[in-house]
Amino acid sequence: MKVFSRNNIKKILKEKLNLCAFLHHTPWKSSKIMVFFILGLLLVGSGAFYVNSTISAVSVSVNGTEVGLVSDVKSGENLIHQFLVDKGAPLGVIAKTYDNIEYSPLRLRNGDVRTLSKEKLEEELSVYIDGVELAIDNKPIFILPKQEDVQKLLQAYQQIYVQKTDANQVDTVSYEEKVETRSVEVTPEEVLTTEETLEKLKQGDVRQEEYVVQPDDSWWLIARKNEMRTSEVLAGNPGANEDTALQIGQTINLMKVFPYLTVIAEGVRTETETIPFDVVTKVDSSLANGETKITQFGSDGEKEVKYTYAQRNDKIMTKEILDERVLKDAVSQVVAKGPPRRPVVIAFSRGSGQLALGIIWPLAGRINSYYGYREGEFHTGLDINGYQGDPYVAATAGTVVSAGWDGNYGNSILIDHGNGILTRYAHSSKLLVSARQKVSKGQTIGLVGSTGRSSGPHLHFEVIINGDYANPLNYLR
Numbered sequence: 001m002k003v004f005s006r007n008n009i010k011k012i013l014k015e016k017l018n019l020c021a022f023l024h025h026t027p028w029k030s031s032k033i034m035v036f037f038i039l040g041l042l043l044v045g046s047g048a049f050y051v052n053s054t055i056s057a058v059s060v061s062v063n064g065t066e067v068g069l070v071s072d073v074k075s076g077e078n079l080i081h082q083f084l085v086d087k088g089a090p091l092g093v094i095a096k097t098y099d100n101i102e103y104s105p106l107r108l109r110n111g112d113v114r115t116l117s118k119e120k121l122e123e124e125l126s127v128y129i130d131g132v133e134l135a136i137d138n139k140p141i142f143i144l145p146k147q148e149d150v151q152k153l154l155q156a157y158q159q160i161y162v163q164k165t166d167a168n169q170v171d172t173v174s175y176e177e178k179v180e181t182r183s184v185e186v187t188p189e190e191v192l193t194t195e196e197t198l199e200k201l202k203q204g205d206v207r208q209e210e211y212v213v214q215p216d217d218s219w220w221l222i223a224r225k226n227e228m229r230t231s232e233v234l235a236g237n238p239g240a241n242e243d244t245a246l247q248i249g250q251t252i253n254l255m256k257v258f259p260y261l262t263v264i265a266e267g268v269r270t271e272t273e274t275i276p277f278d279v280v281t282k283v284d285s286s287l288a289n290g291e292t293k294i295t296q297f298g299s300d301g302e303k304e305v306k307y308t309y310a311q312r313n314d315k316i317m318t319k320e321i322l323d324e325r326v327l328k329d330a331v332s333q334v335v336a337k338g339p340p341r342r343p344v345v346i347a348f349s350r351g352s353g354q355l356a357l358g359i360i361w362p363l364a365g366r367i368n369s370y371y372g373y374r375e376g377e378f379h380t381g382l383d384i385n386g387y388q389g390d391p392y393v394a395a396t397a398g399t400v401v402s403a404g405w406d407g408n409y410g411n412s413i414l415i416d417h418g419n420g421i422l423t424r425y426a427h428s429s430k431l432l433v434s435a436r437q438k439v440s441k442g443q444t445i446g447l448v449g450s451t452g453r454s455s456g457p458h459l460h461f462e463v464i465i466n467g468d469y470a471n472p473l474n475y476l477r
């Protein structure tokens with residue numbers, strides 16, 4: 001900001017011209033003249049020295065405190081304007097200030113220049129921007145620069161869960177929470193961009209809770225009790241993996257994620273689904289005990305399914321099949337099997353009738369939760385550990401009573417085996433049978449999932465006898 005103004009230069013030139021005129025009109029060598037000449041030289045010299053060694057400048061003060069110097073008022077104003085523009089630029093707005101800014105002209109010595117710097121403005125000037133606060137269920141969550149940024153954010157978040165395509169006709173989209181905005185005046189640091197807020201919305205509100213390990217707990221069971229995934233529980237406990245032993249009474253961390261915003265959508269979707277092939281086993285006495293041989297390879301079929309749905313974020317809450325069209329039939333796999341080593345038949349009696357039931361495990365896996373009272377709640381079945389998409393089978397032959405969405409059970413199948421005996425298979429990712437269909441023992445009827453009230457993939461298996469839940473372990477061997 002060390003600048004000579006045009007006036008200073010003019011002044012120097014003018015003084016030099018005057019001196020020349022004086023010398024031309026006066027005879028030389030007069031002592032008077034010599035005195036004038038010497039005095040004149042001294043005057044000009046000191047004047048030139050004054051002009052050369054001082055400059056005009058403008059002192060800028062913020063609320064009475066000097067913050068630095070600029071060459072003139074205009075450049076001071078420009079500097080502050082640019083500062084406000086730069087402060088708002090990342091957010092696409094111009095910042096403003098309510099501070100009292102004053103400009104006072106002064107002269108100062110060369111080298112004595114305290115130029116107004118951005119750093120000083122950063123320290124002394126209070127800047128604000130007009131933002132838009134987004135509140136979810138009356139709780140302020142983020143501040144964005146403009147209303148249109150809020151709209152962009154909400155649309156981008158919706159787009160994650162709801163995509164309108166030819167195969168997905170979306171009828172309604174809304175939020176479960178109350179979404180409101182209001183204008184606020186804040187410091188630029190309090191304002192986030194659309195990209196930053198979208199990232200935060202996607203991550204959700206993460207809150208840490210403590211959990212005390214109970215008898216019979218496993219990582220999986222803790223996840224299930226807390227409506228979390230095993231991987232999520234493990235992530236909150238660095239160093240732990242599924243095989244890490246848990247001690248009763250030990251405290252572990254649960255990093256629970258609560259979505260800020262829930263997108264509710266309803267519509268009609270058309271999807272192509274695989275029809276898994278059935279496996280038919282035929283006893284072949286020419287084979288050794290327990291020996292098997294595939295005599296016909298199976299192949300999956302395909303069907304087009306059209307259904308109405310209601311979803312909350314990424315979870316399908318209800319699903320109702322409107323139409324199913326088989327595009328390609330599945331071909332059964334035929335397995336020849338030698339005579340069994342021992343028949344799995346369990347006989348039991350209840351009520352007046354003598355019942356016989358041979359049931360097989362619908363899914364091979366560890367038991368994560370047993371039948372009976374667990375933590376004050378009655379658990380009506382067995383939870384068998386499985387992986388998402390694992391096929392499970394009918395425990396014995398019967399007729400499908402229902403196959404579809406059933407509240408907390410999620411996608412669930414109920415099979416009637418006659419004599420008052422029913423079995424239920426809950427939380428499936430996919431159902432492969434439909435109501436009134438006859439199923440054989442060991443037939444694949446669904447795929448393991450985590451739908452309904454479930455926190456990780458497993459099969460909840462129930463045995464119901466004459467309307468009462470029974471302990472499946474009494475019949476499974």
Ligand SMILES: [Zn+2]
Nearest residue numbers: 381382383460
């Ligand atoms: Zn269960």
